[in-house]
Amino acid sequence: MTKTSRMPGFYNLPIDERIRLVKEFSDLSEEEASLLKKTGRLTLDIADKMIENVIGTFELPFAVATNFLINNKDYLVPMVIEEPSVVAAASNAAKWTRDGGGIRSIASEQLMIAQVQVIKLGSPYIAATKILERKKELLDLANSTNEFLVKIGGGAKDIETRVIDTPLGKMLIVHLIVDVKDAMGANIANTMAEAIAPLIEDITGGKVLLRIISNLADKRIVRAWTKVPPTSIGGEEVVDRIIYAWAFAASDPYRAATHNKGIMNGIVAVALATGQDTRAIEAGAHAYACKDGRYKPLTIWQKDENGYLDGYIELPLAVGTVGGSIRSNPMARLALKILGVSTAKELAEVMAAVGLAQNLAALKALSTEGIQKGHMKLHARQLALAAGASPSEVDKVVELMLKEGVFTLEKAKEALSRVRST
Numbered sequence: 001m002t003k004t005s006r007m008p009g010f011y012n013l014p015i016d017e018r019i020r021l022v023k024e025f026s027d028l029s030e031e032e033a034s035l036l037k038k039t040g041r042l043t044l045d046i047a048d049k050m051i052e053n054v055i056g057t058f059e060l061p062f063a064v065a066t067n068f069l070i071n072n073k074d075y076l077v078p079m080v081i082e083e084p085s086v087v088a089a090a091s092n093a094a095k096w097t098r099d100g101g102g103i104r105s106i107a108s109e110q111l112m113i114a115q116v117q118v119i120k121l122g123s124p125y126i127a128a129t130k131i132l133e134r135k136k137e138l139l140d141l142a143n144s145t146n147e148f149l150v151k152i153g154g155g156a157k158d159i160e161t162r163v164i165d166t167p168l169g170k171m172l173i174v175h176l177i178v179d180v181k182d183a184m185g186a187n188i189a190n191t192m193a194e195a196i197a198p199l200i201e202d203i204t205g206g207k208v209l210l211r212i213i214s215n216l217a218d219k220r221i222v223r224a225w226t227k228v229p230p231t232s233i234g235g236e237e238v239v240d241r242i243i244y245a246w247a248f249a250a251s252d253p254y255r256a257a258t259h260n261k262g263i264m265n266g267i268v269a270v271a272l273a274t275g276q277d278t279r280a281i282e283a284g285a286h287a288y289a290c291k292d293g294r295y296k297p298l299t300i301w302q303k304d305e306n307g308y309l310d311g312y313i314e315l316p317l318a319v320g321t322v323g324g325s326i327r328s329n330p331m332a333r334l335a336l337k338i339l340g341v342s343t344a345k346e347l348a349e350v351m352a353a354v355g356l357a358q359n360l361a362a363l364k365a366l367s368t369e370g371i372q373k374g375h376m377k378l379h380a381r382q383l384a385l386a387a388g389a390s391p392s393e394v395d396k397v398v399e400l401m402l403k404e405g406v407f408t409l410e411k412a413k414e415a416l417s418r419v420r421s422t
């Protein structure tokens with residue numbers, strides 16, 4: 001029998017039947033297949049309502065980073081991530097920032113941009129003028145799709161027009177600016193963009209094609225900064241090293257990509273824990289890193305006149321504390337409760353602060369002892385667990401592996417059998 005992943009009607013099958021098909025297709029053991037059904041607090045019923053073709057759920061470690069003082073408020077920050085060291089590093093850096101008063105963070109209004117692409121126009125410039133003349137009518141129409149949002153002070157607030165050059169000639173792009181309040185806002189803004197499209201066609205005589213949010217959410221910016229006393233971070237020499245490390249990223253996109261990846265380690269971990277659209281956040285951050293025409297780091301590190309280390313981060317963060325996936329995911333709701341944030345603005349402020357701290361930890365480690373030492377310890381823990389060590393055996397196995405400096409599963413197994421034989 002030939003094997004095919006083409007399975008029409010798969011989405012209509014009961015979950016057990018989907019699992020049976022996948023088991024057959026991928027030659028899973030009974031045990032592997034039953035793992036698919038093993039769920040934590042996100043039940044299969046709920047998961048099945050979230051996306052299509054559900055056959056299981058996927059669990060990751062859920063942790064909290066400690067020590068965060070942001071805008072004079074203490075936070076335990078939930079993080080979901082597979083990578084060792086990230087949570088520990090964020091907690092450490094948060095600790096260093098506390099001595100200088102913690103991290104200040106401020107998010108702008110929660111404005112999303114929805115784009116409407118208009119083609120087949122005589123003059124896109126004249127079409128743009130006509131759109132601006134009828135702005136109020138267009139905004140009213142957009143707002144008619146969401147009375148609740150308007151009632152709480154949000155809704156479509158403005159319209160901007162851009163004429164862009166494309167390989168197919170000039171096009172008119174209409175930007176609908178929507179205050180989405182505590183929602184991530186993609187659905188809200190997309191609905192509005194679709195609603196105004198026919199009127200845009202009437203006004204311009206052109207043809208509307210795409211109606212979709214922009215993930216370059218540059219009207220939804222968060223800025224966070226911190227001032228770290230040199231004594232809290234290992235002295236003046238370490239401050240200088242961190243600034244040299246930043247200067248490298250500021251001048252080299254190869255380094256800047258990794259620098260920003262480290263920032264996103266923290267931000268995405270919080271995003272995952274709190275049920276956000278992590279891809280939207282990543283897309284926005286990296287596009288924003290290019291806003292000057294060259295890929296740059298999202299942070300700036302400098303020394304002030306007293307030798308303190310000043311850190312600053314600026315990026316767009318489209319996040320929400322209300323909305324479908326958060327409501328349906330009990331772990332995301334729990335994460336928001338642990339974090340103690342009630343607005344999207346506050347969540348964004350915390351996430352930017354975490355990104356800044358994460359970057360500080362990485363730059364300090366990289367410019368001093370390197371990251372591998374701490375990393376290997378945590379890696380050894382994972383290997384010990386994978387080798388079958390029980391929680392009470394893990395530390396002893398790790399100790400043996402660190403002593404010998406070999407980090408393989410074989411070595412972990414060998415160390416475990418030695419631990420058991422003593």
Ligand code: MEV
Nearest residue numbers: 258259261262265362371
């Ligand atoms: C690893 O996940 C993240 C780092 O590479 C970030 C950086 O290099 O700045 C350590």
